[in-house]
Amino acid sequence: MKSAVFPLTLLLFLPILLFSQNNEGKMKWAMDWTKYDSNHEAYPIAEEQLPAIIDTDTYLRNDTVYLLSGIVYVTNGATLSIQEGSIIRCDHKTATSLVIAKESKLIARGLRGQPIVFTSNNSPKGRKSGDWGGIIIAGSAKVNSPSGTGVIEGDYNPQYSVYGGNNSEESTAIMTYVRIEYAGQKHSSSKELSGLSLYALGSGSIINNIMVSYSGDDSFECIGGNLNMNNLISYKAKDDDFDFSLGYKGVLYNIIAIRHPYITDISGSYAIEIDGYDKKSGLLSKESVSQVIVKDATLINLSDHSNYQHTHAAISSKNLAKINFSNSRISGFANVVKFDKSFKTYLDIQKSFSLENSIFNVHDTAVLVKYEPKTGTRNILKYNMFTIQFKSAEDLFTDPLDKKNPTFTLKQSLDSYTVMQ
Numbered sequence: 286m287k288s289a290v291f292p293l294t295l296l297l298f299l300p301i302l303l304f305s306q307n308n309e310g311k312m313k314w315a316m317d318w319t320k321y322d323s324n325h326e327a328y329p330i331a332e333e334q335l336p337a338i339i340d341t342d343t344y345l346r347n348d349t350v351y352l353l354s355g356i357v358y359v360t361n362g363a364t365l366s367i368q369e370g371s372i373i374r375c376d377h378k379t380a381t382s383l384v385i386a387k388e389s390k391l392i393a394r395g396l397r398g399q400p401i402v403f404t405s406n407n408s409p410k411g412r413k414s415g416d417w418g419g420i421i422i423a424g425s426a427k428v429n430s431p432s433g434t435g436v437i438e439g440d441y442n443p444q445y446s447v448y449g450g451n452n453s454e455e456s457t458a459i460m461t462y463v464r465i466e467y468a469g470q471k472h473s474s475s476k477e478l479s480g481l482s483l484y485a486l487g488s489g490s491i492i493n494n495i496m497v498s499y500s501g502d503d504s505f506e507c508i509g510g511n512l513n514m515n516n517l518i519s520y521k522a523k524d525d526d527f528d529f530s531l532g533y534k535g536v537l538y539n540i541i542a543i544r545h546p547y548i549t550d551i552s553g554s555y556a557i558e559i560d561g562y563d564k565k566s567g568l569l570s571k572e573s574v575s576q577v578i579v580k581d582a583t584l585i586n587l588s589d590h591s592n593y594q595h596t597h598a599a600i601s602s603k604n605l606a607k608i609n610f611s612n613s614r615i616s617g618f619a620n621v622v623k624f625d626k627s628f629k630t631y632l633d634i635q636k637s638f639s640l641e642n643s644i645f646n647v648h649d650t651a652v653l654v655k656y657e658p659k660t661g662t663r664n665i666l667k668y669n670m671f672t673i674q675f676k677s678a679e680d681l682f683t684d685p686l687d688k689k690n691p692t693f694t695l696k697q698s699l700d701s702y703t704v705m706q
Contacts, residue, residue, distance in 0.1 A: 312583075312694060314516050314539060318400040319496050321520060322689050323466050324412050328404060331374040339363055347371040347399070352406065353417070355379050358445045364390040370399035374406040375417035375468070382418030382478060384437070385457065386445040387425055395462030395494075405467035412467045414523050415501025418478040419468040424457040425450035426487035428509030429532025429573040430566045435508070437484055439476050448484035453511050456489030469500030469523070471550075479503035479528070480519075486510040496520065502550075504542075507533040515539050524550040526584075529575050529606070530560040536578045541693065543685075544617075546588040546595040556584040556599045556618070561606035561627070568605075576607040583693050586617030587685060589677035593648045598623035602638060609639045614695065616646040617678055621666065626655040631662060640666055644695070644702060648675035670702040 320326065331352035340361035345351055347370035354376035359365045365385070367373075375381050383403075385391045395401040405416035421437055427449070428435055434449035468480040480497035481504070483490075488511055496518040497504035504519035509531040515538040519526035526542035542556040561574035568574070584599045598620035602608060604627045615621055621640065628634050634654070645651065645666070652662040678685040683692045 317397045318462050358384045359389045360386045362388045367393040369396045371401050373403045377407045377416035383420045385422040387423040391458045393460045400462040402464045414499045415470045416467040418470050419480045421482045422458045423448035423484045424486040425452045425455045426485045426510040428485050453487050454489050455487035459491045462494045465497045467499050469502040471502045477502045479506035482506045484508045486512040503528045524554045525558040527557045532573050533575045538580045541583045544586040546592040553597050555601040558601045559606040561604035579610045582613040584615045587678045588617040607637045611641040613643040619649040621651045623653040644670045646672040
């Protein structure tokens with residue numbers, strides 16, 4: 286019997302061992318283009334203001350610093366192209382946003398050593414979350430609503446605010462090596478502007494190597510569409526780091542969400558919030574709910590034993606949403622995942638959620654559900670590794686509190702964790 290047990294145990298630990306070894310170099314993709322202490326950056330002053338309407342193809346050069354003031358619409362099928370290394374200062378005194386209307390395009394191709402930067406027009410040390418609105422892109426892919434279309438959230442010109450359609454392969458945006466800083470204004474519960482809002486983008490769009498930092502609302506918001514994305518960073522957002530709704534479907538690879546226990550929205554904020562469908566519109570079909578696959582995620586709340594009581598769940602799943610994680614690290618939160626009352630049985634959860642080959646460190650019940658009895662819910666986390674006692678970010682990661690160059694690779698050996706079975 287003993288000889289039969291050893292190979293089984295080895296097989297159980299082998300994928301976790303490989304995961305731990307791979308984690309050592311996992312963050313290299315985030316080097317050379319990110320910036321965590323941008324409030325000290327002395328960006329050059331703006332030299333040229335963008336017009337309120339861009340209705341012909343326009344190219345922004347990196348030898349000019351641009352001012353984005355008020356709401357700037359890209360319309361009439363025009364393409365706004367931005368050269369690598371360009372800096373766009375965004376007015377903190379007005380309601381400022383960049384809106385790419387349906388059928389128009391944004392091409393923002395930064396480089397690792399020359400990222401494109403959208404940042405507050407405030408002075409160093411004076412910038413704050415929500416200084417300006419954000420970037421909004423409206424596509425023509427599918428959304429989970431009876432009409433198949435919608436209107437972007439906020440006070441925008443209705444003529445330029447429609448999104449959605451049936452073009453699942455549409456290409457509305459190319460964004461790579463882009464930083465979005467101090468965006469995300471929240472005017473009310475019905476007027477919330479995220480750092481980067483993607484409405485119904487299709488598989489032809491390209492979104493990768495994007496950092497949204499110090500957003501006053503969500504960092505990334507995906508409403509409908511079917512876009513795969515990779516290399517995304519959300520840093521110290523006030524509300525959710527990644528928000529998915531209206532039937533969004535996609536694969537996310539290499540994502541980082543770094544939260545702080547004292548930075549949160551009054552309604553509760555999560556590293557990931559996913560909503561299967563809009564309760565007001567109704568469920569069109571079981572196949573139409575939001576469904577996300579997440580590979581290699583690092584979800585960290587920088588909490589310790591003095592402030593962990595201010596944290597929430599890492600993941601909030603609502604209205605039968607489907608989300609699957611693998612090779613991920615979840616640390617510093619109260620719970621791994623919270624399900625709303627639409628999940629009425631353990632079978633509902635089994636069909637909608639999975640966590641595989643991952644490590645988690647939470648200080649309360651790992652899985653929260655609304656139904657009774659709650660027994661057995663921890664089974665959805667089996668064969669993952671976890672800490673027996675809650676540990677601070679500094680205990681688990683190499684240098685998570687460094688203000689200029691934080692690193693989030695695991696520093697403890699496998700002996701520090703326990704495997705759920």
